[in-house]
Amino acid sequence: MIEVNELTKRYGGTTAVDHLSFTVRPGHVTGFLGPNGAGKSTTLRLVLGLNDPTGGSVTIDGRRFRDRPRGLRHVGALLDAHEVHGGRSALAHLTVLARSNRIPRRRVDEVLEEVGLAGARRRRIGGFSLGMKQRLGIAAALLGDPPVLLFDEPLNGLDPEGVKWLRGLFHRLAAEGRTVLVSSHLMSEMENTADQLVVIGRGTLIAAERLTEFAARGTRPTVTVRTPDPAVLTALLTGAGAEVSRDADSLTVTGMDADRIGELALRNRVLLRELTTRTASLEEAFMELTADSVEYLAGEAR
Numbered sequence: 001m002i003e004v005n006e007l008t009k010r011y012g013g014t015t016a017v018d019h020l021s022f023t024v025r026p027g028h029v030t031g032f033l034g035p036n037g038a039g040k041s042t043t044l045r046l047v048l049g050l051n052d053p054t055g056g057s058v059t060i061d062g063r064r065f066r067d068r069p070r071g072l073r074h075v076g077a078l079l080d081a082h083e084v085h086g087g088r089s090a091l092a093h094l095t096v097l098a099r100s101n102r103i104p105r106r107r108v109d110e111v112l113e114e115v116g117l118a119g120a121r122r123r124r125i126g127g128f129s130l131g132m133k134q135r136l137g138i139a140a141a142l143l144g145d146p147p148v149l150l151f152d153e154p155l156n157g158l159d160p161e162g163v164k165w166l167r168g169l170f171h172r173l174a175a176e177g178r179t180v181l182v183s184s185h186l187m188s189e190m191e192n193t194a195d196q197l198v199v200i201g202r203g204t205l206i207a208a209e210r211l212t213e214f215a216a217r218g219t220r221p222t223v224t225v226r227t228p229d230p231a232v233l234t235a236l237l238t239g240a241g242a243e244v245s246r247d248a249d250s251l252t253v254t255g256m257d258a259d260r261i262g263e264l265a266l267r268n269r270v271l272l273r274e275l276t277t278r279t280a281s282l283e284e285a286f287m288e289l290t291a292d293s294v295e296y297l298a299g300e301a302r
């Protein structure tokens with residue numbers, strides 16, 4: 001279990017992580033989501049003890065990561081796929097890691113096979129594509145067969161087949177009872193990957209719940225109605241407790257379902273030309289929830 005407690009990290013005047021608290025449990029794939037600059041990478045570095053917090057604490061199974069001997073056997077992490085020695089082969093890179101963590105040599109062959117790099121094991125990493133580097137980073141994370149795994153934007157650079165494979169791997173690792181934390185800035189990437197979510201914005205917690213709970217809360221359906229009598233229908237709907245926004249002959253209604261809108265219209269002899277229920281996508285719900293914490297907006301002053 002990873003416990004993040006009132007974690008804070010400041011860089012000069014920038015507060016990257018701000019009194020952040022959440023728990024990541026074993027047996028689940030937990031998606032760690034937030035827009036660019038939300039503080040995801042900083043948090044993962046603090047979990048791994050690569051940086052010191054300004055305040056608060058992080059523990060893994062009750063202990064700080066750096067207090068553990070042979071770290072890779074307890075926590076495996078992919079942080080930055082480019083942080084590898086380009087002159088080495090995949091085989092040499094993993095062998096060095098295995099030796100320094102006292103991991104048996106046979107694990108190197110097993111993880112190379114697992115991530116699909118067995119055929120490229122003797123090639124220089126410098127010539128690897130981004131997707132291949134991601135696979136190598138995943139191999140390194142798996143090397144110590146650890147119960148806790150952290151992945152920072154692991155789907156970056158993978159082709160659709162690679163994404164499918166990695167999702168399957170995450171599910172298997174979680175089903176084996178491991179703790180799996182996967183960061184992304186795209187809800188669409190997490191939709192079929194994670195079953196738990198931790199959402200942050202500007203270094204603070206926005207949501208920590210099951211994906212299904214997030215979906216139920218964030219994707220309130222709206223109904224689009226077109227009518228030649230928009231003013232009359234708007235008055236009827238708002239009178240019955242719905243929220244209505246109007247654009248010419250088209251109304252967008254929340255807080256009332258299509259069946260009830262249809263009944264109200266019929267009873268009051270208002271002609272309808274369209275009655276469409278629309279459920280916002282998870283991605284839209286995520287964007288709405290994090291809108292206030294997006295740091296860089298293209299072409300728009302905030």
Ligand SMILES: Nc1ncnc2c1ncn2[C@@H]1O[C@H](COP(=O)(O)OP(=O)(O)OP(=O)(O)O)[C@@H](O)[C@H]1O
Pocket residue numbers: 011014015016034035036037038039040041042043185
């Ligand atoms: N070493 C550093 N020195 C100064 N500021 C930093 C440093 N590392 C991170 N920051 C700042 O902290 C904030 C959070 O950055 P972080 O990389 O953790 O976000 P992120 O959620 O991982 O974003 P992304 O999705 O873009 O990778 C940003 O404003 C960033 O500029």
